[in-house]
Amino acid sequence: MPNTAVDYLHVVAAVIRDATGNILLAQRPANKHQGGKWEFPGGKVESGETPQQALSREVHEELGISVEDAAPLIKVRYVYPERAVLLDVWEVTAFSGEAHGREGQPVAWFHVDQLSALEFPPANAPIVNAARLPAHCLITPEPQDSTKFLQQLVQRLQAGVRLIVFRAKTLDAAGYVALAHEVIRLGHSFGATIMLNSPPEMLVQADGLHLTSRQLFTESAASIRDTLLPGQWLSASCHSVAELQQVAMLGADFAFLSPVLPTLSHPGEEHLGWEVFAAMVDQVNIPVYALGGMDAHHVSTARHYGGQGIAAIRRLWDV
Numbered sequence: 001m002p003n004t005a006v007d008y009l010h011v012v013a014a015v016i017r018d019a020t021g022n023i024l025l026a027q028r029p030a031n032k033h034q035g036g037k038w039e040f041p042g043g044k045v046e047s048g049e050t051p052q053q054a055l056s057r058e059v060h061e062e063l064g065i066s067v068e069d070a071a072p073l074i075k076v077r078y079v080y081p082e083r084a085v086l087l088d089v090w091e092v093t094a095f096s097g098e099a100h101g102r103e104g105q106p107v108a109w110f111h112v113d114q115l116s117a118l119e120f121p122p123a124n125a126p127i128v129n130a131a132r133l134p135a136h137c138l139i140t141p142e143p144q145d146s147t148k149f150l151q152q153l154v155q156r157l158q159a160g161v162r163l164i165v166f167r168a169k170t171l172d173a174a175g176y177v178a179l180a181h182e183v184i185r186l187g188h189s190f191g192a193t194i195m196l197n198s199p200p201e202m203l204v205q206a207d208g209l210h211l212t213s214r215q216l217f218t219e220s221a222a223s224i225r226d227t228l229l230p231g232q233w234l235s236a237s238c239h240s241v242a243e244l245q246q247v248a249m250l251g252a253d254f255a256f257l258s259p260v261l262p263t264l265s266h267p268g269e270e271h272l273g274w275e276v277f278a279a280m281v282d283q284v285n286i287p288v289y290a291l292g293g294m295d296a297h298h299v300s301t302a303r304h305y306g307g308q309g310i311a312a313i314r315r316l317w318d319v
C-alpha cells in the first residue's frame with residue numbers, strides 16, 4: 001500500500017528488449033546502494049525532467065544507447081531502511097546504438113526465463129514479474145464441446161497467446177481434470193503459461209493458480225502461496241482496492257481488475273473507466289491486467305493507465 005506520508009525518491013528504470021525478446025541488465029557498482037545486484041538500468045529523475053526524459057538521459061549515460069520507443073510498464077513503491085523509492089519502470093522496445101557499460105559496470109542480455117535466478121534489489125520482484133508476463137491474457141470461455149474447444153485453443157496459441165487462465169465452471173471435477181490435462185499439454189508445447197482455478201491434483205502440472213475474488217478472504221487463502229511449487233504463479237480476480245491489496249498481501253504475482261469498460265455479458269453493469277482503473281492500480285505494487293470490455297487493441301491504453309495489459313474472454317477467443 002503506498003504510504004503518502006513517505007517522501008519517495010523518483011527513479012526511472014528501463015526494461016530494454018532486443019528483437020529476440022532478451023532483456024538488458026546492468027550490475028550495480030559495489031559502492032552504491034544495493035551494490036553488486038542486477039538492476040534495470042536507470043536512475044533518479046532530476047528536477048524539471050519528465051520521467052520519459054529522465055529515462056532517455058539515464059539510459060544514454062549508462063549504456064550509450066538512444067531510446068526511440070518506450071511505454072510505461074509498472075510503478076513500484078518500496079521503503080528501504082536508507083531511503084524510499086518509487087521505481088517508475090518503462091519498457092523500451094526500440095533503441096539505436098550498441099549497448100555497453102559506460103560507467104564500467106558489467107551489462108548483459110538475458111533470456112526472460114533466466115531473470116528469476118538472478119539477484120536483484122528486494123524492490124524488484126514485481127518488476128521481474130511484469131517483465132516476464134505478456135501484455136495479453138486469455139481467460140477461456142465455458143467449453144461446450146471439448147474437441148472444438150481444443151482446436152480453438154491451438155489457434156489462439158498459434159496466434160501468439162502465451163498466458164491462459166483455464167476456467168470451466170460447468171464441468172464436473174473429472175471433466176475439468178481431463179480437459180485441463182490437454183490444455184496444459186497443448187499450452188506447454190507452445191511455451192505458454194497455463195493457470196488453473198483448481199483442483200489440486202492437476203496443479204502440479206500447471207504453471208499456477210488463479211483465485212476468484214470470492215476466494216481471497218477465505219481462511220485457506222492466507223496460506224495458499226505455501227501450497228504452490230517454487231516458480232508457480234499465483235493470480236486473482238479483483239473488483240476493488242481492498243481486493244487488490246489482499247491479493248498483494250497474499251504474495252500473489254498479478255491480478256485482474258474489472259469491469260474496466262462495459263461488457264457484452266453484463267451490458268447495464270457499472271464499470272470503472274480508465275481513470276479509476278489507474279487510481280486503483282496505483283495503490284498496489286503488482287502487475288494488473290484490465291478486464292471487462294477489452295480486446296487486443298486496448299493494450300497500449302491499459303499500459304498508459306498503469307496496467308500490465310489486457311485480459312479477455314470472448315474477444316481474445318473468437319478472433
Ligand SMILES: Nc1nc2c([nH]c(=O)n2[C@H]2C[C@H](O)[C@@H](COP(=O)(O)OP(=O)(O)OP(=O)(O)O)O2)c(=O)[nH]1
Nearest residue numbers: 011013033034039040041042043044085121123124
Ligand atoms: N536503476 C535502478 N534502481 C533501482 C532498481 N531497483 C532498486 O531498488 N533501485 C534503487 C536503488 C537506488 O536506491 C535507486 C536508484 O538510484 P541510483 O543511485 O542508482 O541513481 P542514479 O543512476 O541516478 O545514480 P547516481 O547518478 O546518483 O550515482 O533505486 C533497479 O532495478 N534499477
Ligand SMILES: [Mg+2]
Nearest residue numbers: 041042043044
Ligand atoms: Mg543508475
